[in-house]
Amino acid sequence: MKKTPNATILSFVLASTLLLACNSNKQQQYLGTTKPKHPANVAWINNSTEPQHIDPQLSTGVPDGEIVRNIFARLTQIHPKTGLPVPDLAERWEISADGTEYTFFLRKNVWSDGHPLTAHDLEYGWKRLLNPVMGAEYASLAYDVKNSEPYNRQALFVEGLSEKLPIEDVTKIFAEVVPVASVSVSEEPKGYFVYVDPGKDGNADELRQKAIKHFHNMDFSGQTLSIKITDYSVVQAKAIDDLIFKVKLNGPLPYFLYLVEFPAFAPTPEHIIEKMIKKVGLNNQEMWTRAENLVCSGPYCLTEEKFRQYKIFTKNSTYWDAKKVRLDQIKMLSIESYTTTMYFYQTGEIDWIGNGGQVPSEYINYVKHFKDYSNDPYLGIYYYGLNITRKPLDDVRVRKALSLSIDRKAITDLIGADRLPYASMVPDGLAGYKGLNLPIFDLEKAKQYLSDAGFPGGKGFPNLKIMYNTTELHKQIAEAIQQMWKKNLGINIELQNKEWKIYLDDMTAKNYDIVRRGWIGDFPDPFTFLDTMQSFSGNNRTGWKNTQYDQLLKNANMESDLVKRIDILREAEIIAMDEQAFVPLFVYTSPYFKKPYLKGFWPNIQNHHEWRFWWIDERFYHGVPTETIEDLPNMTIEGN
Amino acid sequence: MMNFIVKRVISCVFTLLVIITASFFTVRLAPGSPFTSERDVPPEVIQNLKIKYGLDKPLPVQFVQYMGNLLQGDLGLSTKYPRTVNEIIKISLPKTLQLGLVAVIWALLIGITAGVIAAIRQNTVLDFTAMAIAMIGISVPSFVLGPLMILFFSLYLYIFPVGGWGSFQHMILPGITLGTVYAAYIARLTRAGMLEVVRADFIRTAKAKGLKESYIIWKHAMKGGLIPTITYLGPAIASMMTGGVVVEKIFNTPGIGPYFVDAAFNRDYFLIMGIVIVYSTFLLLMNLLVDVLYGVLDPRIRYE
Numbered sequence: 042m043k044k045t046p047n048a049t050i051l052s053f054v055l056a057s058t059l060l061l062a063c064n065s066n067k068q069q070q071y072l073g074t075t076k077p078k079h080p081a082n083v084a085w086i087n088n089s090t091e092p093q094h095i096d097p098q099l100s101t102g103v104p105d106g107e108i109v110r111n112i113f114a115r116l117t118q119i120h121p122k123t124g125l126p127v128p129d130l131a132e133r134w135e136i137s138a139d140g141t142e143y144t145f146f147l148r149k150n151v152w153s154d155g156h157p158l159t160a161h162d163l164e165y166g167w168k169r170l171l172n173p174v175m176g177a178e179y180a181s182l183a184y185d186v187k188n189s190e191p192y193n194r195q196a197l198f199v200e201g202l203s204e205k206l207p208i209e210d211v212t213k214i215f216a217e218v219v220p221v222a223s224v225s226v227s228e229e230p231k232g233y234f235v236y237v238d239p240g241k242d243g244n245a246d247e248l249r250q251k252a253i254k255h256f257h258n259m260d261f262s263g264q265t266l267s268i269k270i271t272d273y274s275v276v277q278a279k280a281i282d283d284l285i286f287k288v289k290l291n292g293p294l295p296y297f298l299y300l301v302e303f304p305a306f307a308p309t310p311e312h313i314i315e316k317m318i319k320k321v322g323l324n325n326q327e328m329w330t331r332a333e334n335l336v337c338s339g340p341y342c343l344t345e346e347k348f349r350q351y352k353i354f355t356k357n358s359t360y361w362d363a364k365k366v367r368l369d370q371i372k373m374l375s376i377e378s379y380t381t382t383m384y385f386y387q388t389g390e391i392d393w394i395g396n397g398g399q400v401p402s403e404y405i406n407y408v409k410h411f412k413d414y415s416n417d418p419y420l421g422i423y424y425y426g427l428n429i430t431r432k433p434l435d436d437v438r439v440r441k442a443l444s445l446s447i448d449r450k451a452i453t454d455l456i457g458a459d460r461l462p463y464a465s466m467v468p469d470g471l472a473g474y475k476g477l478n479l480p481i482f483d484l485e486k487a488k489q490y491l492s493d494a495g496f497p498g499g500k501g502f503p504n505l506k507i508m509y510n511t512t513e514l515h516k517q518i519a520e521a522i523q524q525m526w527k528k529n530l531g532i533n534i535e536l537q538n539k540e541w542k543i544y545l546d547d548m549t550a551k552n553y554d555i556v557r558r559g560w561i562g563d564f565p566d567p568f569t570f571l572d573t574m575q576s577f578s579g580n581n582r583t584g585w586k587n588t589q590y591d592q593l594l595k596n597a598n599m600e601s602d603l604v605k606r607i608d609i610l611r612e613a614e615i616i617a618m619d620e621q622a623f624v625p626l627f628v629y630t631s632p633y634f635k636k637p638y639l640k641g642f643w644p645n646i647q648n649h650h651e652w653r654f655w656w657i658d659e660r661f662y663h664g665v666p667t668e669t670i671e672d673l674p675n676m677t678i679e680g681n
Numbered sequence: 682m683m684n685f686i687v688k689r690v691i692s693c694v695f696t697l698l699v700i701i702t703a704s705f706f707t708v709r710l711a712p713g714s715p716f717t718s719e720r721d722v723p724p725e726v727i728q729n730l731k732i733k734y735g736l737d738k739p740l741p742v743q744f745v746q747y748m749g750n751l752l753q754g755d756l757g758l759s760t761k762y763p764r765t766v767n768e769i770i771k772i773s774l775p776k777t778l779q780l781g782l783v784a785v786i787w788a789l790l791i792g793i794t795a796g797v798i799a800a801i802r803q804n805t806v807l808d809f810t811a812m813a814i815a816m817i818g819i820s821v822p823s824f825v826l827g828p829l830m831i832l833f834f835s836l837y838l839y840i841f842p843v844g845g846w847g848s849f850q851h852m853i854l855p856g857i858t859l860g861t862v863y864a865a866y867i868a869r870l871t872r873a874g875m876l877e878v879v880r881a882d883f884i885r886t887a888k889a890k891g892l893k894e895s896y897i898i899w900k901h902a903m904k905g906g907l908i909p910t911i912t913y914l915g916p917a918i919a920s921m922m923t924g925g926v927v928v929e930k931i932f933n934t935p936g937i938g939p940y941f942v943d944a945a946f947n948r949d950y951f952l953i954m955g956i957v958i959v960y961s962t963f964l965l966l967m968n969l970l971v972d973v974l975y976g977v978l979d980p981r982i983r984y985e
Contacts, residue, residue, distance in 0.1 A: 093761060101718070176730040178722055194725045245725060324733055327763035348764070348772045349935035350846055374845070376933045384831055384843040385933075542713025542948055549717075579721025 072411045073387030075665050077638050081657040082369040084639055085390065087382050089397030091349045091375040095330045097307035098170040101178045103397040106304050108373075111652045112337040112354065113307035114361075116145050116163070116286070117298050121643050121654055121674045124565065126298035128678070130158070130308070130338070130361075131286075140293025140601040145286045152310050152336040153357045160280035162308035168273045169314075170305050174323070179305040182563060185297070185598070187277035187289045188227060191234035195245070196225075197252055198275060200232040201266040211235070218255045219248045229289070230275055292599040295606060296472070296566035303563065310336050340366045340653035349375050354652070365675045367641075367656040383634070392636040396648050400632040402514055405457040413634050416459055417644040420562035421629035422466055422570060423518075425507070428551050429622050430584040433503065438494035440621035443555075445480065445487035446529040447522055453627050455521055456514060461628040465618050466574070467567040467610070468628050474567045474607055479618060484529055491530055499531025508537040509557035510544040518626070519557065548582050556582075561629070565646060567610045568597070574617050585622035637661065640672045686973065693965040697958070701751070704957045705744055708950050715760035715948045734760055736950075747954070756958070757951030761944070766955035770937065774959065776846060777929070777936030781922030783856030788863040788921065793910070795864070796871025800879060800906070801898060811868060818865030827858040827931040844932040855932040859925045863917050870913050875906035908975070915971035919964040 079085055092104045100109045118129040128134075131145040150158035167186075170177050171193045184190040191198065202211060204226075211224045215235050222238035237252065239245040249270055257268045277289035290297065300306070310329075313336050317329040328334060332346045340360045345353040354371040357363060374391060376382045379401045385391045394400070400408060408414055433439045449462030461468075462481045469476025480486075488498075496502040507523065509515035516538065523534045534555075539547065548556050560580075562569040571594060572578060576586035593613035600606040617623065631648045638661035641654035654674050660666040716722065716730050731737040734757075735746060750757060756766035799811040834854060835843040841854050878884065879902055887897045929938035937956060944952040 091762065094763060096763070099763075101720075173725055173729050174733075176716075176722075176726050176733065178718060178720055178726075180726065181721075181723070194723050239724075245728060324758065330763065347935070348769070374933070375935075376844070377939070378930050378933065380828070381844050381931060381933050384836065385845075387836060388839075388843050390843065390845070541946055542711070542717050545717045545719060546713045579723075 070411065070665070071413045071637060072383075072408060072634060074389035075637055075661055076389070077392070077636070077657060077661060078389040079372075081659045081662070082367075083372065084368055084370075084392050084652070084655055084657065085372045085374070086393045087374050087376050087385065087391045087395040088352075089375070089382070089395050090377050094327065095343070096327050097304050097309055098166060098175060098177050098179075099327070100304050104375075107396045108343070108352075108354075109304035109307065110339070110649065111341050111371075112335075112339040112343060112357075113304065113309070114150075114338045114340075115304070115307045116147075116301045118651070119299070119302055119649065120676075120678070121641075121645065121651065124645070126302055129302075130163075134298075140295070141290045143288045143290070143297060144281075145288075147284045147286065148361055149284070150338060150361055151359045152313075152338055153342045153359050154313075154336045155359065156310065156312055156336070157283070158308060158310075158338050159283040160286040161283065162311055163286050164278065164280040165311040165314075166307055166309040167278045168276070169309060171273065171276060177305065179303070182300065182303060182305060183278075185290050185292070185294050185300075187229065187291055188234075188271070188275040189278070191225070191227070191236075191271045192273055192276050194236060195249065196234040196236045196271050197249055197268055198227070198232055198271040199235055199256070199266060199268050200230070201261060201264040202233060203262065203264070204231055208233075214261075215252060215256070219252045227275065229277065234271065292595075293601040294598060295603055296564050296568065299564040299566065308338065310338075340651075341371060351375070362653070362677050365677060366653045367675065368652065371652050371655075386634050386636075389636070392639040393650075394634050396650070400458070400634065402456050402458060402517075405632060408634075409632075411634075413637050414632065415635060415642075415644075416630050416632040417648065418461070418468075418646050419629040419631040419648060420468070420471075420565060420569075420646040421559060422463065422468070422625050423460075423559045423627050423629060424466070424623050424625040425522075426548075426556045426558045426583045427622050427624060428553055428555070428583055430551055431554055433494065433496070434505075434554065436494050437620055438490040439496070440624070442487045442491035442494065442530060443526065444621050444624045445483045445490065447482065447525055447624070447626065449481040449626055451525075452518055452521055456517060458630050458632045460630050463625050463628045465614060466570045466623060466625055467614055468570075471562075472566050472607075473603070474610065477611070477614060477618060487530065491532075496532070499533075502530075502532040504533045504535055505554040506535045506537045507555045507557065508539060508544065508547065508553040510541050511538055515557050549579075551582065551584055558623075559629075562647070567607070567614075568594070571610060571613055571617070574623060583622040585617075585620065587616060587620065590616045637665070640670070641674070643672075643674075682973075686969075689969050689972065693969060696965060697961055700961045701748075701954070701958060702744075704954060705747060706740070708945075708948075708953050709740065711945075711948065713948050715950065717948070734758060734951075751958075756955040759949055759952045761947045761949045761952065766951050769940070769952065770955055770959060773935060773937040773940065776934060777938060778922055780852055780855055780859065780929070780934055780936055781918070783852045784860030784863070784921040785918055787857055787860035788867055788917070790864075791860075792864040792867025793871050793907070795868040796910070797875055797898065797903070797906075799868065799872040800875030801894070803876065808872075812872070815865040815868040818861050818868075821861075822927075823858050823862065823925055824927045824931065826861060827855070827928055830854045830858055831931075844934070846933075846935055851932075851934075855928050855934055858931070859921055859928045863921060866913060866917070867910055870909045871907065874909040875902060878902045878906040881905070911971055911974055915967040916964065919960075919967040922963060 088104045088107055090104050092108055093102060094100045094105050095108045097109050097113050100106055114130045116129060116131040117126040120127045130147055130150055132148040133146050135144045147160055152158050167183065169175050171180050171183055171189050173193055173195050180193045208224045211233050212221050215221050220238040220240065222236040225234045227234055237245055237248040239248055253268045256266050259266045279287055281287050313334065314326060314329050317334065318326045321328055332343045335343050337357050340357055341354040342357045343352055344355040352373045354373065356366055356369045376385060382394050386394055427434045427440050429435050449464065453460045453462045464479035464481045465477040467474055467476060507519045509519050519536050523536060526532050526534050547553055560570060560573055573580040575581060575594060576591050590613050593609055597606050597609040600609060635642055638658045640656050640658055642650050658670060716727050728737065735743060758765055759769060762769065795811040795815065799808040802808050831843050831854065834841045842851055845851055884897060884902055887901055926938040926941050929936045940952060941956055944956060
């Protein structure tokens with residue numbers, strides 16, 4: 042979240058004000074009102090900011106996802122208690138023996154305007170996600186679908202070359218005409234994908250056209266070459282008919298059913314969007330998501346909005362499981378300031394501080410005694426990245442010294458919210474994964490490593506810098522680590538506080554020594570964390586490369602035996618943690634406030650609480666009841 | 682006077698053009714782009730996004746295109762929100778103006794009243810009290826005053842809502858928070874201006890003629906006494922009417938204020954430009970109004 046200027050003073054004043062308000066309520070069990078200010082068929086919530094996009098294929102951050110999840114159904118949904126994927130738009134599915142082909146059988150659905158929702162809408166949505174013109178940030182989530190990456194990245198699709206030709210030879214052929222970044226094989230349809238390399242300032246489109254002009258229809262060893270910019274026809278995610286959708290993957294992804302639950306994979310209404318494009322043009326097509334134009338497939342639909350004020354979502358009676366949805370309306374605010382959110386919560390203007398909202402760290406010790414405070418484990422790791430292209434960070438002993446000399450327990454005690462001190466990248470227990478259980482602090486070993494690296498007692502160690510983006514939390518942690526390294530290793534570290542975009546730019550350009558990082562998992566599988574450390578991953582940004590690590594991850598996603606797969610992933614993580622370009626510090630938690638009368642919440646590591654399960658406990662209109670009611674998800678489960 | 686106004690308007694237009702040009706190129710100098718994100722996005726996708734917003738073209742071409750669109754009233758597309766800049770400003774600006782109006786009324790009412798009372802009761806308890814409160818008003822920043830107002834009036838007394846928008850009640854606390862610091866300055870300036878005027882010969886003459894004090898103050902002293910305040914009011918009103926960024930954040934007012942900072946953080950070039958144009962136009966207009974008001978209030982001031 043972005044902060045206004047004078048953040049330190051502002052935070053202090055706002056914190057003090059709220060603490061004054063809280064402390065006056067010390068005798069109370071709940072923070073603020075416990076009687077709903079609205080009728081029992083409504084809930085009021087905050088979404089932390091005006092969403093950037095509620096077009097599923099363009100949605101990015103948490104505020105976007107919070108809305109998209111609830112107004113657009115996907116093939117699967119996640120059971121709120123078990124955390125397992127269960128049917129939603131698809132009533133059942135079949136998985137091939139090798140785990141690479143999924144056939145989804147859709148139930149008969151309609152959009153909220155009564156128009157049939159078919160597998161073609163699903164294909165349309167996935168095509169939009171991967172269409173390079175759309176600029177979808179999450180397109181890469183679909184890269185495990187066969188031939189999706191070449192389409193999204195506008196590779197040239199080459200037919201006519203012999204299948205037996207080695208990739209290096211194909212590269213050489215094309216490199217004579219245009220610079221080539223890489224070449225890959227297409228098994229279905231047969232051919233090759235050639236990625237041109239425009240370099241820093243070149244024009245990729247010109248290079249592609251040049252290659253097409255040169256090679257298309259060329260005779261090559263008796264074969265006529267066909268070259269074109271890859272289109273969706275080669276992508277292996279297709280509607281077989283109105284009710285069957287088939288997907289072929291590069292390998293057996295055990296988390297694929299979780300993946301398709303992601304908002305970006307929602308079907309979108311072709312009949313509405315194409316009409317809008319004709320009316321306002323491609324650049325303004327997102328107008329289809331305005332309340333007056335929108336059609337939905339999920340339990341709710343946006344029916345009224347005032348930009349940056351509020352949004353009203355009304356129950357969608359055409360949703361296939363609508364009879365199980367209890368609340369008729371959700372009113373959503375866009376309060377950005379954490380403290381203002383808490384004011385609204387206290388006075389009952391919102392029932393839940395929201396998915397994107399968090400209780401500020403400085404309040405937690407004062408508010409965690411309230412019964413409406415919750416703190417769930419969260420699928421996210423806070424870590425530091427070390428730029429191994431710079432000395433002395435290119436020495437693994439230095440990296441290990443830095444990691445082992447951080448007292449992670451002291452850090453989590455300092456920042457509160459019961460975050461879990463942690464020294465590896467994959468949280469323990471995630472999808473059956475056994476965490477590496479690495480030491481969270483070992484000063485003697487750290488000192489030894491530093492001495493072995495040639496800096497006994499920190500002597501001669503250069504002044505490095507920790508770069509972080511401007512928030513109080515990052516500053517607090519960086520200062521603590523700066524002091525720890527000074528005290529424990531005798532090294533001097535400077536702090537560099539940078540504005541968000543500059544921080545991102547410098548991190549991508551590797552213009553840093555040590556950088557504050559964090560990664561929130563996209564789906565509950567270890568791969569979501571381990572993927573960030575791959576050599577070619579744009580999310581790596583440390584300069585660390587290890588071909589064995591990359592190969593292990595590749596093998597893991599080809600392994601259909603789940604137990605073996607977990608072992609392979611673990612082996613990969615051991616390599617990464619051994620080389621220590623990444624210094625994990627703690628596992629996130631999700632502290633939040635929710636009114637006791639708003640039911641339908643269960644602990645969720647992604648803090649997803651679907652509106653369709655919510656209901657209002659009407660006893661609270663007459664006072665705080667003494668007995669609890671069992672709260673079970675009200676939903677129809679079918680299929681696999 | 683008409684000549685003067687015409688000349689000033691031309692000068693304002695020229696100034697605005699310089700501001701637009703300088704801002705256009707300056708914002709693009711900042712590191713980072715609208716599409717820089719924490720999650721890695723393939724360069725091919727980034728390129729398509731640049732094409733969508735016309736940011737793939739050379740800078741001079743972008744500038745000419747922008748100015749051409751501007752002349753047609755088109756401020757461009759926001760890169761952060763799926764809305765045009767025109768739309769965002771159309772939705773947000775009225776709310777900021779309404780809030781600003783409440784702040785201006787509060788500032789003028791309290792400030793002028795306190796300043797006049799302090800001047801005509803110079804060196805009395807009333808004078809010292811008014812100026813002490815003014816000093817506190819100047820010293821207490823809005824991000825302290827705002828939460829205190831919320832604590833007292835919303836969380837303890839339940840008189841006003843904690844924030845948001847939708848009714849006149851929603852405007853009171855943020856309006857007072859926004860206007861108080863200006864009220865304090867206005868009080869001090871009014872006092873200083875009035876003190877200068879009340880000692881003038883023509884005021885002594887009016888008193889000697891037996892006119893009532895209230896009549897003398899209102900009819901004779903105020904016009905001259907308010908000159909320093911008027912000088913201050915131009916930029917002050919422009920500042921209040923274009924919204925306090927902090928106040929709008931604290932009270933969750935859906936005005937244009939937060940965009941001022943957020944658009945810069947997001948490198949939302951077109952939204953930044955739109956807001957710069959709005960702010961600059963307002964400031965220039967208010968300064969022009971102030972200059973014209975001088976001539977109205979003080980006949981000694983003439984313009985060629």
